[in-house]
Amino acid sequence: MGSPLRVGIAGLGTVGAGVLRVLHDNGAAIAMRAGREIKVTAVSSRDRSKDRGVSLDGLNWHDNAVSLASDEDVDVVVELIGGSDGIAKDLVESALANAKHVVTANKALIAHHGLELAETAERNPVALAYEAAVAGGIPIIKALREGLAANTIDGVHGILNGTCNYILTSMAESGRPFDEVLAEAQELGYAETDPSFDVDGIDTAHKLAILASVAFGTKVDFDAVFVEGIRHVSPVDIDFAEKLGYGIKLLGVAKRREEGIEQRVHPCMVPIASPINHVSGVFNGVVVDGDFIDTTIYEGRGAGAGPTASAVVADLIDIARESQIPTFGVGVNDLSPTQTIPMSGHVGPYYIRLMVVDKPGVFADIAGCLKNHNVSMGSVLQQSRDPGEPVPVVMTVHETEERAMVLMLKEIEALDTIVEKPVMIRVETF
Amino acid sequence: MGSPLRVGIAGLGTVGAGVLRVLHDNGAAIAMRAGREIKVTAVSSRDRSKDRGVSLDGLNWHDNAVSLASDEDVDVVVELIGGSDGIAKDLVESALANAKHVVTANKALIAHHGLELAETAERNPVALAYEAAVAGGIPIIKALREGLAANTIDGVHGILNGTCNYILTSMAESGRPFDEVLAEAQELGYAETDPSFDVDGIDTAHKLAILASVAFGTKVDFDAVFVEGIRHVSPVDIDFAEKLGYGIKLLGVAKRREEGIEQRVHPCMVPIASPINHVSGVFNGVVVDGDFIDTTIYEGRGAGAGPTASAVVADLIDIARESQIPTFGVGVNDLSPTQTIPMSGHVGPYYIRLMVVDKPGVFADIAGCLKNHNVSMGSVLQQSRDPGEPVPVVMTVHETEERAMVLMLKEIEALDTIVEKPVMIRVETF
Numbered sequence: 001m002g003s004p005l006r007v008g009i010a011g012l013g014t015v016g017a018g019v020l021r022v023l024h025d026n027g028a029a030i031a032m033r034a035g036r037e038i039k040v041t042a043v044s045s046r047d048r049s050k051d052r053g054v055s056l057d058g059l060n061w062h063d064n065a066v067s068l069a070s071d072e073d074v075d076v077v078v079e080l081i082g083g084s085d086g087i088a089k090d091l092v093e094s095a096l097a098n099a100k101h102v103v104t105a106n107k108a109l110i111a112h113h114g115l116e117l118a119e120t121a122e123r124n125p126v127a128l129a130y131e132a133a134v135a136g137g138i139p140i141i142k143a144l145r146e147g148l149a150a151n152t153i154d155g156v157h158g159i160l161n162g163t164c165n166y167i168l169t170s171m172a173e174s175g176r177p178f179d180e181v182l183a184e185a186q187e188l189g190y191a192e193t194d195p196s197f198d199v200d201g202i203d204t205a206h207k208l209a210i211l212a213s214v215a216f217g218t219k220v221d222f223d224a225v226f227v228e229g230i231r232h233v234s235p236v237d238i239d240f241a242e243k244l245g246y247g248i249k250l251l252g253v254a255k256r257r258e259e260g261i262e263q264r265v266h267p268c269m270v271p272i273a274s275p276i277n278h279v280s281g282v283f284n285g286v287v288v289d290g291d292f293i294d295t296t297i298y299e300g301r302g303a304g305a306g307p308t309a310s311a312v313v314a315d316l317i318d319i320a321r322e323s324q325i326p327t328f329g330v331g332v333n334d335l336s337p338t339q340t341i342p343m344s345g346h347v348g349p350y351y352i353r354l355m356v357v358d359k360p361g362v363f364a365d366i367a368g369c370l371k372n373h374n375v376s377m378g379s380v381l382q383q384s385r386d387p388g389e390p391v392p393v394v395m396t397v398h399e400t401e402e403r404a405m406v407l408m409l410k411e412i413e414a415l416d417t418i419v420e421k422p423v424m425i426r427v428e429t430f
Numbered sequence: 431m432g433s434p435l436r437v438g439i440a441g442l443g444t445v446g447a448g449v450l451r452v453l454h455d456n457g458a459a460i461a462m463r464a465g466r467e468i469k470v471t472a473v474s475s476r477d478r479s480k481d482r483g484v485s486l487d488g489l490n491w492h493d494n495a496v497s498l499a500s501d502e503d504v505d506v507v508v509e510l511i512g513g514s515d516g517i518a519k520d521l522v523e524s525a526l527a528n529a530k531h532v533v534t535a536n537k538a539l540i541a542h543h544g545l546e547l548a549e550t551a552e553r554n555p556v557a558l559a560y561e562a563a564v565a566g567g568i569p570i571i572k573a574l575r576e577g578l579a580a581n582t583i584d585g586v587h588g589i590l591n592g593t594c595n596y597i598l599t600s601m602a603e604s605g606r607p608f609d610e611v612l613a614e615a616q617e618l619g620y621a622e623t624d625p626s627f628d629v630d631g632i633d634t635a636h637k638l639a640i641l642a643s644v645a646f647g648t649k650v651d652f653d654a655v656f657v658e659g660i661r662h663v664s665p666v667d668i669d670f671a672e673k674l675g676y677g678i679k680l681l682g683v684a685k686r687r688e689e690g691i692e693q694r695v696h697p698c699m700v701p702i703a704s705p706i707n708h709v710s711g712v713f714n715g716v717v718v719d720g721d722f723i724d725t726t727i728y729e730g731r732g733a734g735a736g737p738t739a740s741a742v743v744a745d746l747i748d749i750a751r752e753s754q755i756p757t758f759g760v761g762v763n764d765l766s767p768t769q770t771i772p773m774s775g776h777v778g779p780y781y782i783r784l785m786v787v788d789k790p791g792v793f794a795d796i797a798g799c800l801k802n803h804n805v806s807m808g809s810v811l812q813q814s815r816d817p818g819e820p821v822p823v824v825m826t827v828h829e830t831e832e833r834a835m836v837l838m839l840k841e842i843e844a845l846d847t848i849v850e851k852p853v854m855i856r857v858e859t860f
Contacts, residue, residue, distance in 0.1 A: 324751055
């Protein structure tokens with residue numbers, strides 16, 4: 001057995017304490033698998049005195065996390081501070097520059113600065129590993145960078161944020177509105193006090209940008225991701241979706257097309273029988289389509305101390321085994337620029353819901369707008385309401401370019417029989 | 431970029447030709463990912479003149495596959511001949527002994543001789559890789575050996591044979607009996623002319639033995655696997671199962687218990703809403719439970735040229751990258767013997783179906799048998815039939831030890847109101 005791999009951990013919150021626990025509970029088996037002991041030698045955290053259920057005796061303590069990067073007893077820095085900039089970025093940059101490997105759970109950091117960090121890692125040369133950054137308990141980065149490496153990947157899509165999936169699942173099961181379910185999720189600890197990173201789709205977008213880069217061998221490009229959250233999804237739409245044979249999920253979708261790469265995060269209507277629609281509650285699910293494997297599906301817990309710590313330690317085991325995988329699957333010079341298809345160029349079926357005053361001629365006006373933009377109607381549903389109240393008119397339309405949809409909905413919204421902003425949800429048929 | 435990795439392929443059937451096609455179609459991207467070219471330099475097959483759609487010009491041709499093991503232009507032998515003994519075994523043994531890496535899709539070989547082959551691989555030291563042997567398109571060996579390596583694995587279960595899953599899915603959808611659906615599957619090429627390896631559970635057992643070894647770090651032990659196939663599953667049981675809220679799947683199940691390891695292959699009743707019940711048709715699915723990840727699920731195509739070739743080439747890429755993973759995740763000396771729990775010691779709920787003559791007192795007799803063996807009844811279903819015809823009586827029983835079930839069913843079978851051998855299907859609640 002070789003000499004121990006010496007680890008410095010920055011951030012001893014839930015995940016950091018989880019990493020200590022994994023290495024403590026399963027240390028002997030991990031050493032057998034890694035071929036050497038994986039030993040925490042240094043830590044940094046805000047609060048030295050807090051009880052974490054694990055002894056920190058004999059470990060080098062750093063008040064300033066960045067100084068872990070120059071600790072001579074550290075071979076690998078584990079960054080669990082979070083945030084795309086500030087201390088996390090300083091620490092990771094310095095560690096790589098000092099030829100220390102880095103393991104991180106920080107999706108914002110990799111989505112925003114992954115390319116320059118990968119360059120630094122390659123130059124020194126050390127590993128920059130981030131399995132924990134995407135879909136915690138699911139080894140999806142390893143699947144894409146290694147397990148499916150024989151394939152040309154055509155697309156990746158998935159449920160990458162447990163908070164949103166919990167909220168949508170709970171809305172579907174209970175019929176309650178978004179705000180109420182969010183408040184409950186916050187009480188249960190499934191959603192943050194400031195929920196916007198989750199419910200506005202930003203967290204999903206960070207993860208999608210990373211997945212797309214690894215899947216397609218492109219330069220990670222967060223700004224190329226179209227992002228729309230779930231705040232506007234209402235129980236009535238979930239209900240109509242079900243009647244039409246669909247569930248509503250917040251998906252990250254990355255697809256390779258002839259003209260370029262589509263990267264988008266938004267609520268999707270997916271067929272009720274599709275595998276991704278069966279992924280419920282706080283679970284994450286990722287579907288990968290490749291030219292030789294066809295379709296593969298991965299499900300598991302996306303967050304929480306255990307799954308995230310498991311991913312961090314798997315990266316440490318790889319480093320201990322001296323596995324040499326370029327950060328994004330191929331060398332930085334082999335990554336191609338992302339040729340982005342803008343959202344206005346997206347083509348697909350759509351669901352729309354209009355709230356109309358039920359008067360003669362209403363439907364002819366709406367149909368006229370569809371015709372003006374060459375939009376072809378699929379199914380229509382109309383529910384009756386109390387007389388005088390606005391009536392929801394729901395329809396699906398066949399494959400349409402998004403730019404035509406936007407123009408058409410503007411025209412529909414301007415009709416004086418339309419009393420609310422139309423709702424549009426993209427349909428995925430996979 | 432390093433010097434090319436030189437590959438010799440033994441067996442140019444569907445999968446062998448698939449490997450040639452993957453390396454041809456995606457060669458440039460694969461070289462980027464592997465850090466060097468992966469180049470086929472030698473082949474062996476039964477028929478030299480057959481058109482495989484890929485040119486064999488310039489490759490060393492071996493009439494005798496075993497001589498690939500001493501070809502000086504070969505770094506890795508890919509064994510695609512099949513069979514647990516004979517040429518396949520001779521070739522793999524010789525190749526490893528000659529310090530050539532081996533990649534194989536041969537589950538029978540690894541299930542029966544994996545331990546001694548791993549010893550030879552370790553001694554020389556070269557890689558023995560077999561991702562393609564289990565659940566083709568799903569990188570489950572990589573997930574267990576690497577992605578989830580931080581965990582103590584508590585259990586693995588899965589649908590590992592596409593033929594059986596196709597037959598059971600088709601029986602459930604159409605209500606037709608086993609023989610009819612099997613004949614159809616044979617016509618469609620989903621089942622072999624001699625289907626016994628598939629439908630009698632042997633293929634699943636080979637794969638389960640491998641998964642169990644990698645999951646638990648135990649010496650692979652095919653003989654420790656209890657095996658029961660699907661020939662006795664009838665449409666009436668599928669129908670009753672559905673009424674009780676279950677689907678019927680052929681599963682391989684490996685569980686770690688305090689007293690040892692359970693390894694068993696048999697039809698299972700699984701809850702209709704469970705992820706494994708959603709895996710239908712020729713798809714495979716594997717569920718892994720670990721102490722820190724909780725539950726993760728993997729689905730994909732288990733067989734076919736594309737998925738299997740993808741797995742073979744992924745192994746080649748790992749070898750090209752000089753990834754060093756022991757055959758079963760830890761060194762041969764660290765593998766523990768399998769402490770097997772015999773099937774008679776299995777404890778779980780059961781489904782039983784009895785065909786009875788409907789006379790007064792019948793039910794009291796049956797209930798008496800349950801009582802004699804301390805078996806506690808769950809739910810009961812009785813369907814009426816034409817007068818004079820035997821009536822099916824279906825029941826589930828709570829957690830019972832299998833040895834008690836067997837004795838009780840013998841007693842029930844001996845009742846003169848019982849007209850057929852009782853049917854027993856194990857229930858899994860996961």
